[in-house]
Amino acid sequence: MAEVIVVGSREAAGALVAEAIERLVTGRPDAVLGLATGDTPLPVYRALAERVAVGLDLSAVRGFALDEYVGIPVTHPESYHSVIDREVVRPLRLNPASVHVPDGRPLGIETAGERYEDAILAAGGVDLQILGVGTDGHIGFNEPGSSFASLTRVKTLTKQTREDNARFFDSVDDVPIHSITQGLGTILRARRLVLLAFGAAKAHAVAAAVEGPLTASVPASAIQLHPRATVVVDEEAASMLTELDYYLDAFANKPTWDPVII
Numbered sequence: 001m002a003e004v005i006v007v008g009s010r011e012a013a014g015a016l017v018a019e020a021i022e023r024l025v026t027g028r029p030d031a032v033l034g035l036a037t038g039d040t041p042l043p044v045y046r047a048l049a050e051r052v053a054v055g056l057d058l059s060a061v062r063g064f065a066l067d068e069y070v071g072i073p074v075t076h077p078e079s080y081h082s083v084i085d086r087e088v089v090r091p092l093r094l095n096p097a098s099v100h101v102p103d104g105r106p107l108g109i110e111t112a113g114e115r116y117e118d119a120i121l122a123a124g125g126v127d128l129q130i131l132g133v134g135t136d137g138h139i140g141f142n143e144p145g146s147s148f149a150s151l152t153r154v155k156t157l158t159k160q161t162r163e164d165n166a167r168f169f170d171s172v173d174d175v176p177i178h179s180i181t182q183g184l185g186t187i188l189r190a191r192r193l194v195l196l197a198f199g200a201a202k203a204h205a206v207a208a209a210v211e212g213p214l215t216a217s218v219p220a221s222a223i224q225l226h227p228r229a230t231v232v233v234d235e236e237a238a239s240m241l242t243e244l245d246y247y248l249d250a251f252a253n254k255p256t257w258d259p260v261i262i
């Protein structure tokens, strides 16, 4: 099962995951990070940027974003190319040439998924994958029904996801209909998974992912198949977990030899 860690705030979650990433990179300067977009991972990136400001060197780190919209120019401010550049590459002083985002441009889109898979394999795989979760239980843009074996490919977004993401665009009609996303099979190959979720709106998705049946209807439930998955949530996002007391107890009694996340 996934290890569940309940934190008091988004900032505390960011600090916890940033510390694990610093440990990872200290041991392996060219570690490969799986990068999520959305609001959820921002506290992690902010906490890492603070560490970079006081000397942490992430310049050899490599990165692979989870997903990208299809059908908007890469230069669009809400393309995940732009978001990753703005929220991750620049503040963390990563080498832009080492950070990859799926190619959502129409030309060659049929083979873009395969090319992305090849690039991840050539990099030696993802060491630590950061994940958020959609209110409908999607991870990346793997909408409900996505195969647990899926690899990077084009997915049609659900109405719910387009409505959730409309806040980044002028209107819901401006949210692209298609995306290109790492598959659940791709995500499960990462050596470590860290799924973050904050706020009551995510409580249902978190409970379904951690404790619900393994089902393609809740793509995030795929994390139950991963041997090293950690779920970092605030109290609101944890509020529908039936076994909450057990998770709190397990974390309070975590063996000292067992590091948090990494």
Ligand SMILES: N[C@@H]1[C@@H](O)[C@H](O)[C@@H](COP(=O)(O)O)O[C@@H]1O
Pocket (backbone or CB within 6 Å): 036, 037, 038, 039, 040, 041, 066, 067, 131, 132, 133, 134, 135, 138, 139, 140, 141, 161, 165
């Ligand atoms: N493709 C992204 C997901 O990777 C992200 O997890 C989800 C939740 O977003 P937020 O973290 O803003 O709630 O939104 C988008 O759909």
